[in-house]
Amino acid sequence: MTDLWTPISLGGITLKNRLAMAPMTRSRAGVDGTPSPLAARYYAQRAGLGLLISEGTQPSAEGQGYIFTPGLITAAQVAGWRAITAAVKAEGAAFFIQLMHVGRMSHPANVGGAQALAPSAIAPAEQMFTATGMQPIPVPREMTEADIARTIADFRASAARAIEAGADGVEIHGANGYLIQQFLAPNANLRRDGWGGSLENRARFALEVTRAVAAEIGAERTALRLSPGATLGGLDEGAEGPALYRHLVAELDRLGLAYLHLMHLGNEALLAEIRALWRGALVLNRPGRPREAIGQDVASGLAEIESYGQFVLANPDFVERLQTGAPMTPPDRSTYFGGDARGYTDYPRLVPQG
Template sequence: MNQLFCPVRIGRNQLSNRMVMAPMTRSRALGDGTPGPLAAQYYAQRAGVGLIVAEGTQPSDDGQGYLATPGIYTDRHVAGWRTVIEAVHAKGSRMFIQLMHVGRMSHPDNTPHHRQGVAPSAIAPATGMFTATGMQDIPVPRALQTDEIAGVVEEFRIAARRAIEAGADGVEIHGANAYLVHQFLAQSANTRTDQYGGSIQNRSRFALEVARAVAQEIGADRTAMRLSPGLSIWGIDEGDEGPDLYRYLVSELDKIGLAYLHITIKDNDALLAELRQRWSNLLMLNRPGRTAAEAGSDVASGLADLESFGQLVLANPDFPERLKLNVPMNKPDPATYYGGTDVGYTDYPSHNETLVA
């Protein structure tokens, strides 16, 4: 565990430790996508970790899927995020904004323009989504025309620039968890016959174009990407070619010189070790379900340079201190994960206050 408390440099940013707050959707943004009034307090409370990766943040109207998620493409968004980031910086931590275009994981009732979602192919994810009127089936998305894709790449580029304008230390491109970049990678969601579909190289093209565009705009040393090899969720199936796809994709991403690669993976350490060998920069690892007792094991083994934590940091604003002192952790309340007030958001106590049962 001790190695988690060692400083590390990510691109142009020096981190005080190797613990990272993973991006987590909290659905508490204002109606126009500006971070909510409690967001600065929420993130600043958790600034004991070396790096905070902000919740998934849409780069455009088309990129929104869920209710009350934040954006980073208008002046109001920039101003809202600036307040958040200044609060985090004041506590000594660094902050990346995660750029999340949800693709087909969208419902028209949740977006500003109320249009059909866009995706590599017109294939619905066969799941529901919560809307203001309750759960509804996600409709079939509209397949992007080949000549539209460059415009989507441009949305990522502009959003990255706006994140830097807001004071962010960098951006993390969300290429995982069944959202747009992942949809291009997966055979079950991408049946295209143009240069963005078919072969491993073609299905990786969109991810690489986005990464290159963002790196060109703000610098590779302020650009990162998150991937989830082997994840099957919401109709995503990478097929037998999945491991080969990630071997190719990670090797190509490595050539861009990104600040870090963020991998979320529960098991399959053999593939993880192989990807680690193909990646020459920092690797951040997220293990779904990781306990506090397991914290630091992947850094200690050499599989990762940093470890990201989701629910543990959500429920424990003083997570690093609790870990160091080996005191009990608060338990998160799933009923307050999405939407609502300060309850389950900014009211989790520190270790020297009353513990949450």
């Protein structure tokens, strides 16, 4: 029987186990989007897992939403990521950088006064943290055809920079209420052109971004994260949601991607349908999954890899704790976003490192 400790190949990369670190925004980059020098230590500490997926990283200045998030736009940012990938590879883990364009989930105060871009000019009715506190998110600007083409090109160029920085691949963020999922959701996408209306048109942006990245760096280095049914950022995929994801996954399956990463929110019937449609490696994330359920999806064959967030954030030696049955350290939520080493690189290990 396959278990978490059975190695697996993703394209030309062999993972030492079937555990992945889920992408988690930590807001510790410099004001210019260059990853913090502490980030290399943070990721390397957690390289006992087979695959590490980075925090969301903007592929363009207009793709940024939150303060102090990293980018992959400038030479300085590439150099910052290169230090991270080298540290992770020295510990024997694979590393994918997640590319995240937030779309309407932004505020001008965080991006030099720029208005956010989105499929349609509809605000999410939510607030955004800024340097002066929480502020209502304003109405974004509806993307033109030129904006869409430029954004797809930005993803492609940023993916090339990720490989230049030493990453094994790129995970495109198509989940959690950000730009790609905004195109999927009919309450955020009111377009009447070829990017809106029918479910095929609403899935088009996700597919075009994925195809562009795969053409640039190879399908075997390209992955996509989805969160079917997620309502983050005020999205509602409506009654057509399951049909949209069946169409999208069937089209993605033709591309030969490294993996599909699903944030699963409880629709077991849809998960089974996606599993039947997707013939490649499936990375499955179940938010709030209890410790005693770790490994069940790999053992059953439902997923090839399981991803974890908060467990890994608070336990740099997550793998050793699983293997020995040691208790897990609870995370300190007050240090999730921003700050320094506290709550970032100072979580205790079973055996302190020298």
